[in-house]
Amino acid sequence: MKKRLNLLREFSVPLLAGVVVALIWANLGPVGYHDFIHRPMFGPLNFHFVANELFMVLFFGLAATEITQSCLPGGDLNPPHKAVNPLLATAGGVVGPVLVYLGLNALIGSPALSRGWGVPTATDIALAWLVASLVFGRNHPAISFLLLLAIVDDGIGLLIIAVFYPNQLHPVLPQWLVLTLIGMGIAWLLRRGKTASYWPYILFGGAFSWIGLFKAHIHPALALVFIIPFLPHAAREHKHLFEEDPRDRSPLANFEHEWKVVVDFGLFMFGLANAGVEFAAMGPATWLVLAALALGKTGGIFTMGLLGKKLGYPLPAHVGNKELLLIGLIGGLGLTVALFVAGEAFTDPLIQGAAKMGALGSAGCGILAIILGRLLKVRRRP
Secondary structure (H helix, E strand, O other): OHHHHHHHHHOOHHHHHHHHHHHHHHHHOHHHHHHHHHOEEEOOEEHHHHHHHHHHHHHHHHHHHHHHHHOOOOOOOOOHHHHHHHHHHHHHHHHHHHHHHHHHHHHHOOHHHHHHHHHHHOOOHHHHHHHHHHHHOOOOHHHHHHHHHHHHHHHHHHHHHHHHOOOOOOOOOHHHHHHHHHHHHHHHHHHHOOOOOOHHHHHHHHHHHHHHHHHOOOOHHHHHHHOHHHOOOOOOOOOOOOOOOOOOOOHHHHHHHHHHHHHHHHHHHHHHHHOOOOHHHOOHHHHHHHHHHHHHHHHHHHHHHHHHHHOOOOOOOOOOHHHHHHHHHHHOOOOHHHHHHHHHHOOOHHHHHHHHHHHHHOHHHHHHHHHHHHHOOOOOOO
């Protein structure tokens, strides 16, 4: 049973199932789908609110965990020299899509679509890992490079959401961020007091952080991003991204271990809440997002990765030009965070739906990467 559950997680089945169910339901019975998503069912809270404002707190919390661990001694971002090339590639993978999106929007779009530049900036971590393992094999150094890139650009995506996509209907009220600072202060005091469980950090620090962001009209799903770095952790990392170290029983490691399964399967709920787009919604925003992910991500990652190499910051072993090109193409898989940002960038349902269709269409980058990997005869390392 456990093996079957692990296979479901590894192949991103819950997320993909949620997306498929949402697409089928929204196209066959749109009235029933939207009624289910927006009807209050948890007291005054609807399904969409629970998925995006509550469940995604855990999703982004786990992303913050990986970033925090990567910055520790022995992590993939430490020492800084080791991280220069993947960080340059990450920068290319963020700037490239923005330039492509805004450039194409000037040609075929409209001013109303300009807010969508942030939609194609992040990579879907789960799908990127799945496709990369099929292209390179599970033990290829390209996997860690890609996952590090995806984690960091998701972190940048969080920053973009917080800074550039406040609620358009409600102006930002920064005075409420005092509560978020109080939450961080609580987490600092807990750490100083050597609290050995992550629960007080999440329940007390996280609650204040969430309320502060919510009242400030900044997306509360980011609440744990400000708390996670305070969790006590091991002095040194002994694992790669998304691996588990059975020797590490710190609060930070325990939080990741105990909530990862919940988040992996909870992505079904996120997919169901956000991917219900009618195919008729396709429009200019669809092609802008899709082109920015497919062309901007691939070109940006490839170009900046090569630049880093020329500047003296080498790529990982067994990662050459063709592997870097495939990493860029796989980086164009923008599903989870892209759907999330699309929901924040646009209030017009038609434009929002079109942008989400572009994010969903980026699945084609994964298919193309698998085919191209075979054509380029990339050596797999199972």
